[in-house]
Amino acid sequence: MRRYLSVAVMLILAAFLMFIVTGLTFGNPQYADMDDYFIQNGQEQIATNNIVTTIVFDYRGFDTLGESTVLFTAVIGVAMLFRKFTGGEYDEDE
Amino acid sequence: MLWNLPFIAVVLLTAIGISIILLKKNLVKIFMGLNVLTSAVNLFIIAVGYREGGIAPIFTNAPSPVMVMPTPQALCLTSIVIGVATTAVLLAFAMLLYRMYGTNDVEAIRELRG
């Protein structure tokens, strides 16, 4: 019963999303002023050919700082989860 | 219908991802559904920034001056890395749950905990 309900909800959701999506236009973004600015001025301001790297590391550098912190925290979390549980209560791994 | 095929693919991927999350009982399969959903979001971000006949926004030996929007690609890069990080933590939790309860079935784990 719950399975059929889930399938019905999913079909309704997919139909709703499809109805929204058919109204979008593909290949012609309307508000591209910021990206045009980056493409026009990125080479002269940052002296970089790769505009995506320019945005990732310079225009949105704080974004990448948070991203690196998230990756670091995830690795620390995995290391914390897989420490050895046998032995003493505060047993160090290795 | 074919004029915005990538958006239709986004809807299909979203439906598949949410269906896997709702219907499957295995934790690893649920995390696979979460990754499919992440891929749907990434494809949507990239498809929004596409410009007709554009190339990747890299000027090294660029054959054409028309370029796609670079900001969605940068945000998608962030999204991919964060998806990798969350997947690593979730898989670690799945392994710990399997070690403690002997199963990855979410309903069995729920019954075990009361």
Add this chain to the structure above:
Amino acid sequence: MMRMSKIVRTCADLMYPFVVIFGWYVIMHGHLTPGGGFQGGAVVATGAALVIVAYSYQEITSMLKKAVLMVQESTGLLLFIGAGLGGMVLGFPFFFNWLANSGSLFGMSVPYGPNPGELNTAGFLPLMNIAVGIEVWGGLTLVILYLLSGLEKGEA
């Protein structure tokens, strides 16, 4: 103590330097071609995963130390923040690109338009690419090693 056959181990040994060199190529040319720190670091970590698949867990932990990888990951993040802080010493704001168009290291300027590309450009972006590449290399290898150490005895 499960390890692959001698053919697989030899092929992994042969392929590992090439994978690492390709990963560092992707990192170093991140400001000229598609790629960058995250992608190149993931490629280098794939080389480590190749060795991990070929050998057993005991042999892996003698080759790749977890403490060394942890130090490597922390060093990458500290280098990243340090590259951002370097401009503050000279009076610029945090995360200002203090090396671009300066004429010194990575300081050549680039005119607008398509060009064949010059490695000695882009200010501190190559430094940040290297820092993030080191961090992602250590981090992803560490994740794989810890997930492998979570297996029961006899499975690894």
